[in-house]
Amino acid sequence: MSGLGELERDVMTQLWDAAEPLTVRQVHERLTPERDLAYTTVMTVLDRLAKKGVVSQQRSDRAYRYLAVQTREEMTAALMLDALGAAPDGAARDAALVHFVGQVGPADAAALRAALEAAARNS
Amino acid sequence: MTAPLLGALGLMLSLIVPKALAQAHWPARVPAAAVVLWQCVTLASVLCAVGVVLAAPEETLRALGSGRVVAAWVLLGTLAVAAAIVSRLLLSLLEVTRRSRVRRDRHRLLVDLLDRAEYHGELDRSLDPGAPRIDPGTLRILDGALPFAYCLPGRSPRVVLSGGTLKVLAPEQVNAVLTHEQAHLRSRHDLVMESFSALYRALPAPLRRRTALDAVHLLLEMLADDAARRRSGAGPLREALTTLGGAADALIADTGLAADAEADAAGRDSEAERRDRLERLRPGAPGFSVPLQLSAYALAVSVLVLPTVVLVVPWLAQALPTWPL
Numbered sequence: 001m002s003g004l005g006e007l008e009r010d011v012m013t014q015l016w017d018a019a020e021p022l023t024v025r026q027v028h029e030r031l032t033p034e035r036d037l038a039y040t041t042v043m044t045v046l047d048r049l050a051k052k053g054v055v056s057q058q059r060s061d062r063a064y065r066y067l068a069v070q071t072r073e074e075m076t077a078a079l080m081l082d083a084l085g086a087a088p089d090g091a092a093r094d095a096a097l098v099h100f101v102g103q104v105g106p107a108d109a110a111a112l113r114a115a116l117e118a119a120a121r122n123s
Numbered sequence: 124m125t126a127p128l129l130g131a132l133g134l135m136l137s138l139i140v141p142k143a144l145a146q147a148h149w150p151a152r153v154p155a156a157a158v159v160l161w162q163c164v165t166l167a168s169v170l171c172a173v174g175v176v177l178a179a180p181e182e183t184l185r186a187l188g189s190g191r192v193v194a195a196w197v198l199l200g201t202l203a204v205a206a207a208i209v210s211r212l213l214l215s216l217l218e219v220t221r222r223s224r225v226r227r228d229r230h231r232l233l234v235d236l237l238d239r240a241e242y243h244g245e246l247d248r249s250l251d252p253g254a255p256r257i258d259p260g261t262l263r264i265l266d267g268a269l270p271f272a273y274c275l276p277g278r279s280p281r282v283v284l285s286g287g288t289l290k291v292l293a294p295e296q297v298n299a300v301l302t303h304e305q306a307h308l309r310s311r312h313d314l315v316m317e318s319f320s321a322l323y324r325a326l327p328a329p330l331r332r333r334t335a336l337d338a339v340h341l342l343l344e345m346l347a348d349d350a351a352r353r354r355s356g357a358g359p360l361r362e363a364l365t366t367l368g369g370a371a372d373a374l375i376a377d378t379g380l381a382a383d384a385e386a387d388a389a390g391r392d393s394e395a396e397r398r399d400r401l402e403r404l405r406p407g408a409p410g411f412s413v414p415l416q417l418s419a420y421a422l423a424v425s426v427l428v429l430p431t432v433v434l435v436v437p438w439l440a441q442a443l444p445t446w447p448l
Contacts (some may be wrong), residue, residue: 005235007233008236009236009237009238009240010234012236022146024347044359050442052232053231054232067397072237072266073266075233075236075237076237076265076266076267078233079230079234079265080267080269080271081235081266082226082229083230083232083271083273083283095272095275097226097227097230097275097276098147098270098274098304098307098312098313098316099271099272099273100273100275100300100303100304100363100364100367
């Protein structure tokens with residue numbers, strides 16, 4: 001994974017693991033024990049994630065706080081729904097993704113979602 | 124007589140031949156050649172349709188002996204219709220490519236963020252030290268008990284596994300799955316599928332047939348299976364197919380919610396596909412054959428070349444001298 005991609009992933013992990021929205025400084029502090037990072041780099045990464053729509057920005061007392069738009073479990077479930085071909089547009093076998101075996105096809109999305117949520121709770 | 128003959132040939136290539144080809148068992152033995160044959164048959168049927176559009180009005184006019192002005196207008200009309208057919212195909216291809224790219228970009232963003240770094244070391248340690256490794260830059264492992272594996276083709280490809288897959292599959296089975304996915308990515312099977320999807324979507328709904336789409340999809344899976352079999356042997360691949368194939372179906376059945384009829388049909392299709400793939404991996408199954416491969420390639424070339432030589436060239440020889448423009 002490229003350096004930037006890896007950093008984006010680790011920043012997201014911090015936001016997911018935190019109980020509340022974090023400031024840039026807080027994210028920076030949580031990441032720096034393991035690596036040497038500039039404050040501005042963390043700021044850039046959070047900005048990029050916000051532009052991609054996976055992180056939202058909240059203004060509170062002169063500082064921006066960041067939080068993940070979806071929990072890790074929600075995002076995983078959404079991803080799997082897309083991966084299993086149950087996307088709302090019924091994108092059946094349009095070659096966007098190639099499955100190792102038996103795509104579920106335009107399956108009943110409700111059934112699949114229930115199954116995934118159950119699976120997420122049990123894991 | 125060119126237009127009726129081309130029309131008959133086109134109907135045969137788009138209705139009868141695909142049905143026969145989809146039901147035949149030999150393509151599974153030479154999947155690469157069979158994919159080329161499907162491409163040639165499909166391209167030839169499109170060319171026949173364009174040929175009919177061009178030849179029919181010209182032949183009718185020649186038979187009626189109409190004047191030069193009428194002939195010129197009719198020719199302009201036919202050219203416009205032919206151009207419309209070709210551009211509809213190209214636009215459909217652009218649209219399919221664009222949609223795939225948008226969906227993949229979004230999907231890639233999410234798998235990159237959800238990747239669990241800690242599983243990578245686990246997987247790495249479980250594989251034999253000598254076993255070939257997948258490029259760690261392309262592998263993503265997600266949380267989740269549901270076992271699944273797929274790949275995200277394109278210029279920045281990804282192979283995606285779930286944590287559940289690593290739990291239910293033995294290391295050599297995981298290796299077979301990874302080799303299978305990499306074969307898809309390296310040979311750009313997505314481009315082949317996209318061209319067939321584009322044609323499917325370009326046709327008016329009553330004329331659409333999934334025959335070619337489904338058959339080519341299965342053949343591409345078989346090609347990737349062959350790559351995995353060469354590296355890991357048939358055994359681990361067969362076991363991985365059996366284990367992963369049942370997982371999603373079982374999960375849906377567990378919820379007790381009935382899937383709709385369309386999903387049922389899709390489930391049966393994927394079930395049949397898995398059976399076909401397992402069948403050719405069984406010990407003693409009829410395998411690759413050079414003569415069969417050569418015959419399939421010869422057939423593919425002749426499907427494209429013969430109609431041109433026998434029908435189109437003689438028609439052009441007659442039609443061009445009376446070109447009205």
